[in-house]
Amino acid sequence: MVEQDAKRQPKATNIMASKTQLPCDGDGICMLCKAKPSDLETITCKTCVTPWHVDCLSSPPETLASTLQWDCPDCSSPPEDVPLPPIGNNPLPTTPSSDLVAAIRAIEADVSLTDREKAKKRQELLSGKMQSDKDDHDANKEKKKKGDDVLDLLDERLNCSFCMQLPERPVTTPCGHNFCLKCFQKWIGQGKNTCAKCRCVIPSKMASQPRINSTLVVAIRMAKLSKSLVSGGPQKVYHFVHNQNRPDKAYTTDRAQRNGKANAASGKIFVTIPTDHFGPIPAENDPERNQGVLVGECWEDRLECRQWGAHFPHVAGIAGQSNNGAQSVVLSGGYQDDEDHGEWFLYTGSGGRDLSGNKRTSKDQSFDQKFEKSNQALQVSCLKGYPVRVVRSHKEKRSSYAPEKGLRYDGIYKIEKCWRKVGIQGFKVCRYLFVRCDNEPAPWTSDEHGDRPRPLPKISELKKATDITERKGGSSWDFDFLSGER
DNA sequence: GGGCCCGCAGGG
DNA sequence: CCCTGCGGGCCC
Numbered sequence: 464m465v466e467q468d469a470k471r472q473p474k475a476t477n478i479m480a481s482k483t484q485l486p487c488d489g490d491g492i493c494m495l496c497k498a499k500p501s502d503l504e505t506i507t508c509k510t511c512v513t514p515w516h517v518d519c520l521s522s523p524p525e526t527l528a529s530t531l532q533w534d535c536p537d538c539s540s541p542p543e544d545v546p547l548p549p550i551g552n553n554p555l556p557t558t559p560s561s562d563l564v565a566a567i568r569a570i571e572a573d574v575s576l577t578d579r580e581k582a583k584k585r586q587e588l589l590s591g592k593m594q595s596d597k598d599d600h601d602a603n604k605e606k607k608k609k610g611d612d613v614l615d616l617l618d619e620r621l622n623c624s625f626c627m628q629l630p631e632r633p634v635t636t637p638c639g640h641n642f643c644l645k646c647f648q649k650w651i652g653q654g655k656n657t658c659a660k661c662r663c664v665i666p667s668k669m670a671s672q673p674r675i676n677s678t679l680v681v682a683i684r685m686a687k688l689s690k691s692l693v694s695g696g697p698q699k700v701y702h703f704v705h706n707q708n709r710p711d712k713a714y715t716t717d718r719a720q721r722n723g724k725a726n727a728a729s730g731k732i733f734v735t736i737p738t739d740h741f742g743p744i745p746a747e748n749d750p751e752r753n754q755g756v757l758v759g760e761c762w763e764d765r766l767e768c769r770q771w772g773a774h775f776p777h778v779a780g781i782a783g784q785s786n787n788g789a790q791s792v793v794l795s796g797g798y799q800d801d802e803d804h805g806e807w808f809l810y811t812g813s814g815g816r817d818l819s820g821n822k823r824t825s826k827d828q829s830f831d832q833k834f835e836k837s838n839q840a841l842q843v844s845c846l847k848g849y850p851v852r853v854v855r856s857h858k859e860k861r862s863s864y865a866p867e868k869g870l871r872y873d874g875i876y877k878i879e880k881c882w883r884k885v886g887i888q889g890f891k892v893c894r895y896l897f898v899r900c901d902n903e904p905a906p907w908t909s910d911e912h913g914d915r916p917r918p919l920p921k922i923s924e925l926k927k928a929t930d931i932t933e934r935k936g937g938s939s940w941d942f943d944f945l946s947g948e949r
Numbered sequence: 950g951g952g953c954c955c956g957c958a959g960g961g
Numbered sequence: 962c963c964c965t966g967c968g969g970g971c972c973c
Contacts, residue, residue: 719956725969726956738959765968769958777958780967784960795967813966821954823966836960836965856967 484521484536486674487514495519508535512635512678534637537668621679624660625650629708632717633680634673638663647673680717706732713766724764734772738782741790742850743875743901744772758874758901765793765856765870773872774854778823781813783840791852792841792897793870797826799887800894803855807876811886812838812893831891832883838893845878845895853897875901 485494486508492499493516500516506524507514515535517523524530623630625646632644640660642650650659651670658665713727720726733751734744744756762768769775774791776782783789792810794803802809815832816825834842844851853873876897886892 716956721955721970723970725954725971727969728957766957775958776966777956778966778968779959782959793967797967801967811967816966818965822952823954824968826967840960 485519486535486537487516493519506530506533507678508537509533512676513537513674537637537666537674621682626710630679631710631714633676634669635676635679636663636665636669641676641679644673644675675717677717724766727766729766729777730770732772733770736772738775739784739787739790740772741788743852748772756872758872760872762870768793768854768870768872771872773852773870779813779837781837781841783837783844785836785839785843787840788844788847788849789837789840789851791854793854793856795856797824799826800892805899807896807898810841810895810897812841812895814838815890815892828886828888828890828892832893834881834883834893841878841893841895842881845881848877850875850877850900851897853899874899 483495487493487500487505490499491505491514496516496519498516500518504517505514506517506520509532513535520536524533621629621633621641623633623641623643623646625642630641630643630646633641634644634647635641636658638658638661640658642659651665651673656665656667656670657663709729709731712730713724714730715722715726716728719728733749734756735748735750736744740748746753746755749755756771756773760771760773762771762773765774765777769777774782774793780793780795781789782791794801794808794810796803798811800809800811812832812834814836815828815830817827817829818825832838841851843849853876854870855873856870877900878895879898880896881894883891883893
């Protein structure tokens, strides 16, 4: 039933490989003449979507039509012994990327459209039928459904045949199949030289020097973007909605130049809470395990912690919005003014630090902190008595309550007071008194404080520790734990 | 071990 | 779009 389709053969440009042929690099610079050709002087391969400098090609295409259907020297004229790729009875080409991308680019280039309109057009394009611009209001529900379909369609056709996910740093074989760079290299490393999907021979050049199909990257991104913009509409779109295509673990994006968690993007968020969800994460929001996030749960790093919803920001210590309150904090011991007593602790606000140059998280304070942004969010949570999830990190061991390793979810606290004072570095800091308030036994397990639950701190103890110099908001001292209401 | 530099995510 | 940020890896 396999049809050999002659039309699949590259246009007979019959490149003579007498002269070295090299494409443009990632910056659009011709690797042969080192010049940066304009768009008009550049031609893009229909298979691998790599740009080439026309003037440096030994045999450039002659007609407009052949330009659109052009295969670069790497992808055309396979060795004589290579059979034509077997084509199934699917009438669609197996490389949606080139045509699709050309059309998407045309939309992108249209300056008369807003981002939103572009997204809509992209989405229409991807769904294969141009939808008339009828009333935008009640079509929302339908669009939402359609958005999913589009992404699903993309998924099926673009997925890496090894890991079945949307490819990470996708490479495309001349036969039109996409793989993650890593998956592809692993396959080649096993001595294979045929496409894992259709068994067609992979040219040795491509095998030894696979190129990232950057345009496919863009297409996948655009499709996702278009989905989020069109389906989400004005209402809030939570992260977990667009989560389905992320791998289970943090991953290196095509943009990152290094592997590893330092520059990684987050893996799938497993829980179904919105990022502004207050309080514990219950079992009903944990479809993965159906148990919720339990006090004492530990994670390797912040990205993993994020995936379970305990604390969403990747770097920042406070999760919150100035008008809404703060959902969670991370205690790392990195702040001199922090004081961790387990059952209660003093937390320092963010800001006031010198972040010039590349210092993302300098420890040197150079100006006063204010109750704004995330500091204000904590203030709101204090005033309203909202529950705050607390995660401890033991990067610097300051307290016997710190977890043995990694990060640990230590349950719900309330911010009993907040104020500003002059910190150790001589600048004002925002300060918050957190007191544990959930019903589970205190999670500390050190010998020193082995008796659980640990008694609540005495007011005098807190007063002494907090050293209030300026009070800003906060509940009164008669907070509920005095009466035993936790 | 400290400094530097990277890219992601989120708020505004 | 810009700025910030209680990471994290690598290089010195």
